[in-house]
Amino acid sequence: MSADKAKTHKLARPFKQDRDIADWHGRYTPYDLAKEGLIALVVVVLLVTGLAVLFGSPDDTPVTVKSWSTANAVDFAATAIAELDGTSGTATYGAPYNTNGTAMSIGPISPQKWLGVHHPINTANDYVLGPLSTVANQPEVQAAVAEYKAASVDQQAAWTAAYEKAVADATFVNGNLVVPAGAYGPVGVIISSLTSMARSGALDGALLSSRQFYGTDYTKPLLFVADGTFLEGLAVNQHLAGDQWGMMNETGSYPGQAWLWLYTLWYQVPAIGNSDNADIQVFAIMIGLTTLLALVPFIPGLRSIPRWTRVYRLIWRNHYREVEGQGGGTSTSGSPPQVMGEVREPVTVSG
Amino acid sequence: MTITDPKISSNGQSDLSKSADLPEDADQWTAKIRHVAVEALPPQRLLPDRQPAYVASWIYVFGVTTVAALGVVIATGLVLSIMGPNWWHVSSTGLFVNSLHMWSVEVFFFAMVIHLWGKFFMAAWRGRRRATWITGVISFLVSVGAAFTGYLSQQNFDSQWISTQAKDGINSTGAGAIFNVTNFGQMIMWHIVLLPLVVVALVGIHVLMVRLRGVVPPFAAKGETPGADMAGADSDGATSRAEVLA
Numbered sequence: 019m020s021a022d023k024a025k026t027h028k029l030a031r032p033f034k035q036d037r038d039i040a041d042w043h044g045r046y047t048p049y050d051l052a053k054e055g056l057i058a059l060v061v062v063v064l065l066v067t068g069l070a071v072l073f074g075s076p077d078d079t080p081v082t083v084k085s086w087s088t089a090n091a092v093d094f095a096a097t098a099i100a101e102l103d104g105t106s107g108t109a110t111y112g113a114p115y116n117t118n119g120t121a122m123s124i125g126p127i128s129p130q131k132w133l134g135v136h137h138p139i140n141t142a143n144d145y146v147l148g149p150l151s152t153v154a155n156q157p158e159v160q161a162a163v164a165e166y167k168a169a170s171v172d173q174q175a176a177w178t179a180a181y182e183k184a185v186a187d188a189t190f191v192n193g194n195l196v197v198p199a200g201a202y203g204p205v206g207v208i209i210s211s212l213t214s215m216a217r218s219g220a221l222d223g224a225l226l227s228s229r230q231f232y233g234t235d236y237t238k239p240l241l242f243v244a245d246g247t248f249l250e251g252l253a254v255n256q257h258l259a260g261d262q263w264g265m266m267n268e269t270g271s272y273p274g275q276a277w278l279w280l281y282t283l284w285y286q287v288p289a290i291g292n293s294d295n296a297d298i299q300v301f302a303i304m305i306g307l308t309t310l311l312a313l314v315p316f317i318p319g320l321r322s323i324p325r326w327t328r329v330y331r332l333i334w335r336n337h338y339r340e341v342e343g344q345g346g347g348t349s350t351s352g353s354p355p356q357v358m359g360e361v362r363e364p365v366t367v368s369g
Numbered sequence: 370m371t372i373t374d375p376k377i378s379s380n381g382q383s384d385l386s387k388s389a390d391l392p393e394d395a396d397q398w399t400a401k402i403r404h405v406a407v408e409a410l411p412p413q414r415l416l417p418d419r420q421p422a423y424v425a426s427w428i429y430v431f432g433v434t435t436v437a438a439l440g441v442v443i444a445t446g447l448v449l450s451i452m453g454p455n456w457w458h459v460s461s462t463g464l465f466v467n468s469l470h471m472w473s474v475e476v477f478f479f480a481m482v483i484h485l486w487g488k489f490f491m492a493a494w495r496g497r498r499r500a501t502w503i504t505g506v507i508s509f510l511v512s513v514g515a516a517f518t519g520y521l522s523q524q525n526f527d528s529q530w531i532s533t534q535a536k537d538g539i540n541s542t543g544a545g546a547i548f549n550v551t552n553f554g555q556m557i558m559w560h561i562v563l564l565p566l567v568v569v570a571l572v573g574i575h576v577l578m579v580r581l582r583g584v585v586p587p588f589a590a591k592g593e594t595p596g597a598d599m600a601g602a603d604s605d606g607a608t609s610r611a612e613v614l615a
Contacts, residue, residue, distance in 0.1 A: 234554025
């Protein structure tokens with residue numbers, strides 16, 4: 019098909035108001051884009067500077083394993099035993115950290131499961147036994163670790179279950195974790211030693227330096243800290259929990275990521291927020307809505323909303339006042355083109 | 370001693386300036402690219418000093434405000450990059466620059482969202498402007514990602530909490546296998562290199578498309594017949610000033 023024929027074919031398409039436009043044959047007026055841009059830049063700089071001077075920006079100190087175990091040693095110990103016996107949030111998470119949890123899915127669709135483990139974490143070894151094996155000059159600690167490792171799985175489970183029950187009533191007195199007596203074998207020494215290690219700050223280093231000197235991957239310590247209740251308690255106090263519109267907020271009274279409101283909104287819907295597959299459901303909804311937004315120009319009905327709502331008449335109110343004040347239909351389709359009042363002959367625009 | 374630049378002729382004019390007058394090799398790729406570029410965006414269309422009379426509303430300010438705010442975001446981000454990620458935690462000057470960076474992001478999104486909804490209610494995709502609309506939407510999405518990785522790279526309580534909460538959503542999509550929100554090193558590289566490059570490229574393409582097609586005209590007024598003077602269903606309706614003056 020020749021180019022002329024192709025053009026003729028296109029020209030024959032029926033006109034649709036929400037897709038097509040008529041040529042503009044009305045007036046042109048001076049519009050200094052460069053000046054407008056510079057003024058906008060100056061206004062933005064002044065506005066941003068004013069906001070920065072008045073309100074600053076938040077920078078709350080991060081939680082470390084040391085600060086967590088110092089502030090709430092019992093919570094740390096309870097989390098540590100959950101890491102050791104494989105019942106913590108991270109231990110039972112599944113992909114991409116391990117294979118111990120159920121991946122989220124929508125029907126048969128489960129990309130989390132398909133992509134598998136990419137950041138392997140064995141909570142018992144990575145958070146408890148591994149770091150304790152680096153402790154020097156404490157033979158009782160190494161002996162406890164060796165005894166635990168050498169025990170059968172059933173024996174390990176019996177010890178950790180007994181300790182979990184006991185630690186619920188634990189206290190922290192005079193720098194020592196005091197756990198009611200129980201049949202938890204070497205686990206008492208293990209958790210007590212790990213708590214001391216955490217409170218000294220050594221565990222922070224052990225979790226980070228396990229790979230290389232210049233570490234920038236905080237996955238292990240972050241997930242460990244998040245498994246406890248200490249971090250969450252601080253977040254709730256700062257109105258950052260999931261049912262408080264979660265991560266779109268920021269510490270203090272700062273606006274945070276307000277543009278995530280629609281994403282966060284779905285978590286407030288009980289049917290979604292309480293679902294075991296909430297995260298993938300919310301993502302699926304947002305992917306669908308975003309696709310609709312991007313493809314609005316192609317979707318009949320959706321692309322007509324602007325015309326139906328008539329907000330455009332507010333935006334172009336001067337234009338409509340001028341055109342309709344002249345009796346209508348004279349500006350865009352009938353009048354000859356003008357520039358700065360100069361009357362020109364009509365022109366035709368090719369597409 | 371007088372030193373004479375051999376490239377400067379006796380009349381003081383650079384020989385290089387004469388290259389525009391030399392015959393061109395039309396078969397060259399360079400020449401072809403130049404022809405296509407100049408034909409698509411002649412100087413008067415690229416930087417017009419006239420706009421159709423309907424371009425008269427405060428809503429038009431928010432597009433250029435978005436670009437201006439993006440400029441401030443990049444400028445303040447460059448300062449933070451030069452000084453390194455720890456600087457603003459230990460320096461009052463650094464904290465102020467971080468505040469400028471944060472608030473410019475807030476202004477950027479505020480202006481962009483108003484711009485987006487303004488364009489929605491103008492049905493600004495009409496007249497072969499669908500790609501302009503789509504690049505705008507994608508720019509918004511990539512900007513959300515750029516801001517999100519910024520929040521993850523703060524190295525403070527906020528980034529700890531946001532990363533440990535966001536990981537569940539990202540992991541549920543399978544993306545967590547590659548995009549690890551708890552990996553500070555990875556997130557800061559996405560924040561200061563990859564995503565800004567994409568945002569700037571997309572915004573650049575978006576602005577060029579606006580210049581290429583012009584500002585979308587209004588819907589037909591009362592008494593007008595929609596499409597009565599239509600040059601074709603594939604027309605962008607953007608009668609350039611050059612064409613008007615022709």
